[in-house]
Amino acid sequence: MRISMSRRYKRFSASRVFALSTRVLKQFTRDRRTLGMIIIFPIMFMLVFGVVLSGEVKHVPIRIEVADTGVTNPFTNETVNIGEDILDSLVANDRVEVELASYSESIDMVEAAEIEAAVLIPENFTQDLTSTGNATIKVYYDGTKPQLKASVFTALTEAFKDLSKGGIDFEEIQAFGVGELSGFDVGIPAVMGYILTFLILLLSVLTAIREDVNHTKTRLYTTPITPVERILGYVIALSLFAMVETTIVIAIAIYVFGATVHGNIYLLFGAGLLYGISHIFLAFLLSNFAKNELQSVQMAILIAIPSLALSGMLIPIFTFPEYLKWVAAFVPLTYGIRTFEGIMLRGWGLAELWFEFTVISVLTVVFFVLALLSSSDISSD
Amino acid sequence: MSEYVIETKELVKHYNKGAVKAVNGIDLRVRKGEIYAFIGANGSGKSTTIDMISGTLRPTSGEIYVLGLKLPKDRRRLSNRIGIAPQEYAVYLDLTVWENISFFGRLYGLSRKEIREQGEKLISILKLEEKRDVVAEFLSGGMKRRLSIAIALIHQPELILFDEATVGVDPILRAYFWDFFKSLRDDGKTILVTSHVMDEAEKADRIGLMRHGKLIEEGSPSELLSKYNVRNVEELFLLLSGDENINE
Structure with missing residues (x-):
């Protein structure tokens, strides 16, 4: 059969465009987790932000x-x-x-x-x-x-x-x-908490999922390394990354924008690092349920975006409906922000922030144990 | 103690609640010090079987004994005695050849001296000397395959599983690989190779033909060729698979 030249060398073909777009849609429909998130994400985000932002600052x-x-x-x-x-x-x-x-x-x-x-x-x-x-x-x-x-x-x-x-x-x-605090002063602890949440979660899930993407997971699982050793090995490496992130965030806040730190700067660094490590464990927990890079990024977003609304970063938690206050109590960023604000704005130390430090430490252990329990070196499918 | 290094009884692996029967009741026996080639079309269940034998995939039912250990229960105890080169290269693309080898050597608990000695030996045998410090991402397919094999052998395992080790490899390198496998066997290692390239299976001591998740025939190449009066394994495979092979 002869193929006409005009057909072969069409400069623009709507059919080719359509073929590509239908292929992309087909791929989405085959990835049920992604499809679910496409639908669930906007519903969930709109509901969470809607309820939070509709609360007025009263009482x-x-x-x-x-x-x-x-x-x-x-x-x-x-x-x-x-x-x-x-x-x-x-x-x-x-x-x-x-x-x-x-x-x-x-x-x-x-x-x-x-x-x-x-x-x-x-x-x-x-x-x-x-x-x-x-x-x-x-x-x-x-x-x-x-x-x-x-x-x-x-x-x-x-x-x-x-x-x-x-x-x-x-x-x-x-x-x-502490004298008059500027708008930047009062906003920066929450921004720091949020940046650490988002970056550390995202980079940790992507690092964890690379073993799957490179097919090295199977080989790794046939070696003597145990799940505990594997998670700890990753966490040590990623903690260094969390340290760098924390240093950059604090340094820019202080030296570029002149943010006020009324408390101990080493305690602030330690709090940032502990908070970062808790999110590395959380990322490992999430990555155990992701099958590819796209899904792992979606999971990081699933945590990071609602945290913005539920941590009291936008609107104070006491304005939330009673049931959302309960949800906020389980959002790690709530305690991260309280800790950073306490150290930076109020000049608090461990004596005043023992509860927040305890909660973040407990969350770190809980995420580690859950990551371990949901991790297996033998697959069932 | 069993004379077999690998022994499976009624090994079954089903997916999707039984809709996909990847492995459907295999009784496999591989003797110590032999090269056993598992051959079959793509999707016949070879890799699934290898995954179960290596302890990384839980069977639906059946029993697996490898080097006298029951799997998957004893898989941790098996890990130092088994080496695997998976179908995919399964190397860290952002590490150099030496860094890959050294990393796995450390996971197997080798000392620095042991890693250096065994690693250099493998680099020399597999002709990776010039690529020693090259990041794996920039290696050709054949080079990546050599690296994958080097990693599988760094801890001098008793049993080595090569899953489609010769896929994407040119005929010269393939012949070299088979000579290498034979030298490993002569050193007392047991080797299980999977392949869908029929002609190379004749180089194995015994072959097992897989179809639809079942082991349909087994024996030495010469025994099977004379039994079915065919000239080579490819003919044997076509004879036993019939026209269905194309649909697999």
Whole structure:
């Protein structure tokens, strides 16, 4: 049969384009795991981000002490207490969740990051305001979360407006003795945590899956090396990589962008490394369920993207619905961010961060054991 | 103790809940110090059998004894005594020839001296001297195959499994490989070779013909040729496979 020249040398053929695109689609339909992820990923990501982002920053926990004794009109015998009025207005405002407590106790709670602000309305508040037209409220606040700080000060300002009282000033004291934190300062610990999560997961799963891709897995499995030795061998090598990653991330944060580190820099490095190692084990756990590079990358994405929403990186966790708070408690990045923020912004050490370090260490062991249990040097299919 | 280095009883491997019967009841016996060639068309179950014998694939049913050890239970104890060159090259493409050999030597617990002595010997026998420090990615197919064989032999195993070791190898190298296999046998090693290239099977001491996951005939090449009155193994294979072979 003769093939016409025009058919052989067509410069553009829709048929060839179509042949290629149908082949690609066919391949996707044969890879059921990928196909599942194509459908599940957008559903899951949209639901997670949708629920998280729809939460408003409300009910920010604060403690208030109203020491104001008010002023009694000698003629009418009526007592005016503007401090109490401000308290009533704050209680009615859903931006904040107000509880009464002594100012000194409340300061301790701010420093333990249990509440956002401690407010003191002083003894002569009403008297000063009525006699001089000026009075001051003391606000001791945790400035590491700008959204929360903004909610507290907006609620206070709204309280003054409700009372149509001007001349009220704030004496703002930022906790941890760290002075004013810039937007970059407060954002960088979370960004560091996220970069470490994503990069270490991705590179570790790709490294693990290379044994399959190069067909060296079969040969490796016939040698005396045990699954424990295999995983530890990889983890030691990849830990060096995690060290490099951690060093680069911290160095750029500090030296390029001038990020503040109020705590111990070696502790910060150690925390980054421990967090990185936990994710190497997690990557090995995931890679045991991947059959090719595409699937392993998908698994890394499956962890990394929802972590962005669920770790409180975008919106504080206390704004989440109750069931999502439970999910957030199982997201490693939640503890990574808390640790990095604690060291960098609050100047905390192991005494304050023992819980976060314990959780990350426990997760590391759990991921290792699960990776080991799901790893086998004999295949069933 | 059994006289056989490899002995399987009713060995079965099914996939996809029995829809695919890759190996369907094989009784294989390989004696110490012989070259046994497992031949059959692509997909006849040779590689699946090799995977089960090497302890990397769990059988659906049946028994496997290799060097007196029951598999897959004792596979860890077997690992120092068995060498395998898989069908794929299975070498680390970003390591050099020497780094590949040395890495596996260390996994087998060899000392630096042992790795150096045995590694250099294999590099010389397999004519890899000029490629010693070349990254495996840049080796030709034949060179990669030589490297794969060197790795399989670094720990001087008693039993060596060569899965399609001569695939993609030119006739000169193939002949060289077979001479090498014979020299290994003369040193007391037992060798199981799989191949779908029929003419080379005649160089083995015994051959087993596989079809549809079953061992359909077994014996020395001369015995089988005279039994079926054919001139070579290829004719024998075509005779025993019939027209079905093309559909496998």
